[in-house]
Amino acid sequence: MRGGWSKTFAVVGAVGLLAVSACGNSDDSGGGDAAANKDVTVFTWWADGGEKAGLDGLVSEFTKECKDYKFVNSAVAGGAGSNAKQVLANDLQAKKPPSTFQAHAGAELGDYIKNAQVDDVSDLYKEFGLDKAFPQSLLDNLTVDGKIYSVPVNVHRANVVWASPAVLKKANIDATKAPASVDAWIADMEKLKAAGVKAPLATSKGFAEEMVMEVVLLAELGPDKFAGLWNGKTDMAGADVTAALEKFKKVLSYSNADREAIDWPDALQYVNKGQSGYTLMGDWVAAQQLSDKIPETAYTYWPAPGTAGTFQFLADSFTLPTGAQNPEGSKCWLKVSGSAEGQKAFNTKKGSIPARSDAVATDYPKYQQAAMADWKANKIVPSCAHGAACTLGQNDSILSAMGQFSSGLDVGVLQKALVAAAKPS
């Protein structure tokens, strides 16, 4: 009997080995295979929730528009793509790129561009008319040395404060109006503290704190100087930056003690439950509130104090990887991603707004309608925390500096770290 078992194992093992080697073969010979040529593998980190629904919407447009090709989902789950980026890096290094992959538009693409892992798609912009459909300031943010390397499919806004009218009422503050400046905001938070709200501002670890710092810098320096911080045109070591960071330190002093231990949905719950007055987070909060069935009367939102008229953006985009097996299929995916129908199918489900300025506002929920109006009218600046202005490496250094700052609250050390991080690598 024992011998029988070990024989069985040996056979199963051998079959397994054969199967594995067979897979290897089909991968290698994929280029000449007619069936493989129709596959369009799309690499994303949209694996569940509203993100998955958005991707499904995009896929249904793709199957309509690109009948010759077959969509192959290659999503890797994990918050903000931390796992996915690792898997992608391995695939790209092994020279087995997917047909297209998701990446934050802007500087985060910089690494892939320098590594010669993505192709220039400027010609496709002309072919699909995207150079006319996207706002000029977005195009400016996407262009690297006169070339564009990705097609943005959506836009999120980073500089939004979500407030609780019930909490703000305790200090007789009007929740519908944003404080005019960071100083006015600090004054309001002082009032809230006096009225017994222990942590007027709810924030959370890592990128959430980084976003608070960014809006304070944006408000204090103005959009032009702020955008210059990340491309070397503004001196990160300047005295005005020091003054802004001092204000950031003040703002942080009104926040929750457990900020390093929680994530942004927890911070949002502090506001929803009435423990905190404000939280600053990107506008994916709107979709979260809708899915949590929080009534629209229970919260208000406005651009972060002092940043009205500026739209701090981040965008997800799709690329054309160098050496992709099926470039025509990839291009068809990019065409759908940039098209009005594709962006509508994607964004109405994901809770973001389309990058195109010709979208019909009434197709979208209330918050998005307001955001779309601002997207057209406002000045557009990039977000560092979400890869529009900073590379992965820069963000790693900045996040580390934020953690250090959160315990020591030493502005000098923070600024020194920011100066080092802002230096283009």
Next chain:
Amino acid sequence: MHGRIRTWGPGALVLLPTVLLLGYFVYGLIAWTFNTSLTDKHSARPVPTNHVGFENYVNLFGEDRFLNSLKNLGVLTVAFIVGTLLFGLLWALLLEKGVTGEGVFRSVFLFPMAISMIASGVVWGWLLNPSQGDDARGLNRLFDIIGLNFLENPWWTAGNRWTTMASIALPAVWQLSGYIMALFLAGFRGIPDELREAARVDGASEFKLYRYVLFPQLSPIALSALIILGHMSLKLFDLIYAITGPNQFRTEVPSVYMWNTLLRSDMAKSAAIAIVLLAVVAVLVIPYVAYTVRQESEE
């Protein structure tokens, strides 16, 4: 000649796969990593790289972030080893003195080891919530309920390195004390009863019995425990990742820093961190291996 091959030939043949596999996958790759750490390969870019000598190491040791991670590692290791040895020995002593239901206690103390660190890290992340007073959650909430308010503390978000890293060591101590208990218990059980009886007949007190008769016989076990715990602590990654997130200055140790560096495709720098980490582990392990080898050859 033919005859001599017959003597050592079969043995060498059996050893060969191991030697080849170890040689390539362990020592070969260590050499490769070391070589990478001497280059300027700071991106995934397909450009030629140059050897820059020990520049990466010099830069590392001039960097606040790396020195901070080394200091964190030192504190973590001390807190972890002392805590685990203390609890492991205490539990082993209690069980050794004889309790009813020893099997149950043994299992209870050993169970935490069966949980993967990443899973227990997630739960401990919740338990170690830094909120205090009315908002307290996790362990602080427990202290609040049972009236031990003075025990409430900000855990790993405290500004001070000892509190921070001791909080990280706490779950690790919880997980591994049972294992150390099992080691010590086996040690106690391995000591023949005749020795105890002889000591008692000679009129030794219970304290003296342990101090002069039993503990000295446990020293080889204590040494093994120290080495096992030490190298585990130096490589600790999953627990920290789960409790504090991947990029947290306060709790960053070289293994986590290496991962962060690799994620941004800075191959040379992460290879340098890996080699430093290897050197630290080697400082701990090599004397131990040399010691055991010498002991065995003396026997």
